[in-house]
Amino acid sequence: MNKQVVAGIDIGGTKIALALETLAGERVAARRLPTTVELGPERILENVARSIEEMLAETGTKLTAIGIGCPGPIDIERGLALSPTNLPEWIDFPLVETIKKRFCVPTVLDNDANAAALGEYFYGAGRGFRDMLYVTISTGIGGAIICEGNIHHGVGASAGEVGHTIVKPDGRLCLCGTKGCLETIASGLSIARRMRETLAASNGKTTEDLDRITAETVVEAVKKADETAQKIWDETIKFLAVGIGNAITLIAPEAVIIGGGVSEAGELLLKPLRCEIGKNVTMLPIEKVEILKASLGSESGVCGALILARQAVKKMHENVY
Amino acid sequence: MNKQVVAGIDIGGTKIALALETLAGERVAARRLPTTVELGPERILENVARSIEEMLAETGTKLTAIGIGCPGPIDIERGLALSPTNLPEWIDFPLVETIKKRFCVPTVLDNDANAAALGEYFYGAGRGFRDMLYVTISTGIGGAIICEGNIHHGVGASAGEVGHTIVKPDGRLCLCGTKGCLETIASGLSIARRMRETLAASNGKTTEDLDRITAETVVEAVKKADETAQKIWDETIKFLAVGIGNAITLIAPEAVIIGGGVSEAGELLLKPLRCEIGKNVTMLPIEKVEILKASLGSESGVCGALILARQAVKKMHENVY
Known part of the structure; x- marks a missing residue:
């Protein structure tokens, strides 16, 4: 059976950091993409999704949950980006739904400061x-x-x-x-x-x-x-x-x-x-x-996104057992 | 078997409010004593203890835990009053130990603002x-x-x-x-x-x-x-x-x-x-x-003290089972 991993996505105004970690916390892959703002949110997220699929294939791992950090304002409950200052085209953009549809795993969104804080708390x-x-x-x-x-x-x-x-x-x-x-x-x-x-x-x-x-x-x-x-x-x-x-x-x-x-x-x-x-x-x-x-410098956000994903896995298990 | 109750003690600069409630939250007795500051902490607490004993006897109830609210500064961990402004003689006074020795039940101390806040949260x-x-x-x-x-x-x-x-x-x-x-x-x-x-x-x-x-x-x-x-x-x-x-x-x-x-x-x-x-x-x-x-007006403190006692009972049960 493939090793289970979580994915972290940290969306910034200029770069997007991606990482995969095992449930035990071992980093198995990481990438950085430029945030090509002019492509618009759909195509940017398509690139993100494809990168994650490649990372999963390369490492022979199986995805269990995804955490996303994104500049605010966002709507955490509904999983929306609400036109962040650095991403003005992302108007009420269904970030969580878009990613969830692609990977069919629990996907959690939080704002970038919260994600960075989680990263520093658990890794930094x-x-x-x-x-x-x-x-x-x-x-x-x-x-x-x-x-x-x-x-x-x-x-x-x-x-x-x-x-x-x-x-x-x-x-x-x-x-x-x-x-x-x-x-x-x-x-x-x-x-x-x-x-x-x-x-x-x-x-x-x-x-x-x-x-x-x-x-x-x-x-x-x-x-x-x-x-x-x-x-x-x-x-x-x-x-x-x-x-x-x-x-x-x-x-x-x-x-x-x-x-x-x-x-x-x-x-x-x-x-x-x-x-x-x-x-x-x-x-x-x-x-x-x-x-x-x-x-953690610029790593804090993606570290926090991984924790968000890990917490989603934990919550899922608590609800099942 | 006697009905089990918790006791709340709210110590103020001029008055001390006491109350007993069943574990289901029914108020069975309440009293107010003047804080006769010149008596000093030992004799004041002796009066408090005797009043609680009388209330227990009158209502035929059995005490399971005590909560105390007291003006700060206090040391919650060690259960001490650290010379509150209105009670200047209570220098490092072992409030929790004194009460616990008398009643042999879990006894929890917190400052008066925290107790009042708990009171408003649960009753007000x-x-x-x-x-x-x-x-x-x-x-x-x-x-x-x-x-x-x-x-x-x-x-x-x-x-x-x-x-x-x-x-x-x-x-x-x-x-x-x-x-x-x-x-x-x-x-x-x-x-x-x-x-x-x-x-x-x-x-x-x-x-x-x-x-x-x-x-x-x-x-x-x-x-x-x-x-x-x-x-x-x-x-x-x-x-x-x-x-x-x-x-x-x-x-x-x-x-x-x-x-x-x-x-x-x-x-x-x-x-x-x-x-x-x-x-x-x-x-x-x-x-x-x-x-x-x-x-709740002046009742908030004693209500909060009752909640402190109730939370102590709950914690005790969690540790046993």
Whole structure:
């Protein structure tokens, strides 16, 4: 009999990561495809399905379940992608139905932050903790809460959105419609924007100079002791410590795992962040909350998708026996 | 054979509520004792124990477990009261051991906000919801999270402290040691203090007038269309909507139940609060989150203590069978 495997699909704006693992957790195959957005969702998923079929054939394995991570907003119950920012053509697209029809196995969908959080919890920096808050700081700021190995979904399956907690009442208007969200200050885009605004106001930089500024160049400038960049960075840390600190005060997780592009700053981010959070969180022994960098990089999503599939298999067995 | 019952003990700064219920949930006896603080914890608990013995004798019932709610800080694992503000003599007092020695049944301790939240979840305004955030606005602001019928404790058993989330960075110093906590603006004490400060700055009120101001008198003045009181109240609502809104964005509970003395303002509080929260929470369908007044009043704590006892009985059975 063929060895049973689960498949993980992590759909991103530029790449799609695929992987197969045995039920014991052994990785037997992995692939990456470009997200050729202009092909549209049907043909992209056709390519995904064909790749999985090839991987199954090559490894002589039998598929038992599929997990999918996809950028939000999504409808988990109905298995739909609801026009994610990076995939604007995927309007109410029946992601789960399309895949399920092809493979006839249980197929579970969750959003990319939740999938990445699950990945870090079971394979990465979150291993061994009971409850975990995951925060991803990249273009925007996403988040997820894992309680004893399960995603805490909550109403609308949208819990954990630390990026849209208000840290500066009456602050800048966020794309989400409210004012002063953490994302308006500390996301990659906002860090770059604040640096541009400060430089534009203070001296004669050209538009070209300003256009080149990203969160990454701000981090590089901090490393070179640039004063303006340091001020922007200090403010970033300050408000991250309010938002993440508030989440710790509320949820009291054993670990906060920080991923996303901005987390690549490493200890330049984490050391002052731990210090500021220590001042903001007073109701619990903060030394018992580990604040760590995510360890799986771009692998977290597909790892989490595999866990989603594995949890679907487990659920199936519980319902049968 | 005598009918089996559980006992609930709710220890407060001024009163102690006791109740017995059958395992089926029928209330068979209840009492209230004054918390005669000057007697010290040993003699107070002796009175509590004797009252429970009398209630058991009067009803001809047999005790199977005890739940205790006590103001924090407490040590749940070791069953200690750690000098609560209202009970300053209870320094590392072995509450669970003292009661357990007397009755020889499983005895569970939790803090008063967690107990009150459990009470509202199973007997009160929180019935029928999956996950619930409980917020109590009285002298201070406490909170608790109930997930599928269980208290979410987290690190240090201190999750849910919405009163100590920061809603105004660099704001007023809180007793907890950080700045700009929700409690520094919206607790009963803070509402009264802000009213006093505003009036003292604006006109010739006497010290006596100012000393009479409480959160309750502010609410009464709002009802009488007092402009200053309305301004204080609006600001209270604004920051409650930031703190509670942030908690909703993070936890996405099906219900927020608001108790404590300030919640007695009823719709004067809840109506504008729902409106402001609606503006602040954008990542989930806020119309699916019920924001309601607690319905048990001072009974919530003892109801929750009974649930703690009932959960201890259930756990015992699970371990045996």
